[in-house]
Amino acid sequence: MTKIVVVGDPFVPATSLVKAAQQLDLSGTVEIKAFDWCLQQSREEFRQTIKIIEHEGPNDFELPEGLIAALKDATILLVHIAPVSKEMLQAARKLQLIGTCRGGLEHIDLAEWEKRPEVQLLHVIRNAEPVADFTIGLMYSVVRNIAYSYKEVQAGNWPQHFPNDQYKTSLSTMTVGLIGLGYIGKLVVKKLNGLGIPVIAYDVFADEEELKNAGYQLQLKDIETIFQQADIISLHLRVVPETINLIDQQLLRLMKPSAYLINTARPDILNKSDFYEILAQKRIAGAGIDVVWEEPIPKDDPLLNLDNLIITSHIAGDTIDAIERSPELLVQELNRYLKQGKSELLICHKNA
Template sequence: MTKVVVVGDRLVSSATLKEAAGQLNIPGPIEVVEFQWHGDLTKDQFQEKILLIEKGGPEAVDIPEGILPEMIEADYLLVHIAPVSKEMIAAAQQLKLIGTCRGGIEHVAVDAVKEKGIPLIHVIRNAEPVADFTLGLIFAETRNIARSHQAVMAGKWRKSFSNDPYKTTLANLKVGLIGLGYIGKLVVQRLNGLGVEVLVYDPFVDQEAIVAEGLQVTFKALEEVFSEADVISLHVRVTPETTNMVNKALISLMKPSAYLINTARAAILNKGDLVEALKEKRIAGAALDVIWSEPIQQEDDLLQLDNVTLTSHIAGDTIDAIPRSPYLLRNVLNGYFETGKSDMLIRL
């Protein structure tokens, strides 16, 4: 008997995870033990739990009651954003794999997982929406769509903007991507379809494999992407190495006509260095769907700027992406079981 423990939450039900777990291509009969983590909270209350996890990791919140005894003989653990804590990993004596149906892994005690050598696979359940939204932010910022709308709604017929000297069509711009994971590849596909030149920095990808996939990109060093691209879009996870990765040193390499887009995580970007560059007009603008403090505070310096587009962390917010994510996880896991390889396998 293969034992699979699933933990649902307010956004992804344990019933859906259980159904997906029953469709895994693993040996023998499957016993699925299900837990529900704070499924009874309101949307705002659950968002508070998510923020606690994103700031403090899995140890910042409680784990499902009764899960520790079940972890002892668990072979597989599937979750959405429910915590996978050090205590849970310590209890597991035969865990073969952890699967999570979300892009970020802040809810997982990664060091404990690494220490035990347990494979960790995630799926970016909202990759398509985020890729679409990234393009939307590029258009919104470079062509002043949001700023013009805001002015018109306020009764102003605005025709002049701070990036007037640089305005041009997307086809005339080079877009640089920092990170070429699942979302990054989808962004490349869209840019390729629009005939846009794409520069990429990602030291971890197999460049030959990228070419074999038919993606048209030019690989560059990090500093080269920042100095040559007209639009730079961030698509990396938050790790100790990537925290504040984009700072004054890199921003200073950007052209005065260049834009910075972030639909990944705020911590990748040094806030003070970005705000300073925007205030001094050393870059043309920025568009951010992720903010260092969410919701944004009224005294935040970003709200005083006229060369930034801000959205309320909605890049991945579509009606179907999150509820159906267990089935995407099922497909990715079955592919991994068949080949022993996966783009969604986290490098620990």
């Protein structure tokens, strides 16, 4: 018998995850046990809870009554952003697979999960396509001054000159460097390939031959070379201890004066003070970010004084169908994994 435990939340309720679980291609008897977490919270209140879990991790949250007991003989666990805590993982001794329909993994105690090599972790980024679209849009907006110009026109001005005047060109003449080739990064590659824009990339887990065989047109290089050569650098990394503040002054100072930095991933992979300094000193042409270190950004944040930075309000993945479709995307990828025994959305254990 296969026992599936699902834990819903105000964005993706348990009923949606149960429907997904019922569509899994499993043989034999299947039992599904459903729980909801924080369902009493409004969506706005729950956004604040998400911020807490993103910054403090999945432990120390009150869990639904009966969840720990249900996990003791569970083989599959499905969640959106409900915590997968140390206590839960320690209780789930028969667990084989965790499926989550969310890009970030802050809601999972990865340190505890690493101790369980028999437990596979598969995540579907519910808004991957919207984020990839937005990333390309932010590149155009920054390089071609779309947002800068709009802001000035709204203020009653008619700008013809911009901070990047000496570097203005079209994207077709530029090379884009991607830092991270997860699901979103690969979608960005596909879109850039369609536009005929050269791509170079850095990812410690990527294999260039495999990527090219899969249809991705790019060259893999080390991270220093990416920062030295790329005209636009776009960040697509997850936040793990190894990536926090990875993009610091040492790398930023390698960038061309004509280069731009784009971040639609997570703020913590970028050292804020070094990022501010590189822009304030006009060492690069500009930047565009959809993520900031504190939301909403404080009115006195020095980033707001920069004339070569575009900040959007964490809306890259915000489309009307992204969250609602996430359990559907999850079950599609889980069935692919169950049938083929592999998935590019499977998270690898460090020592695997």
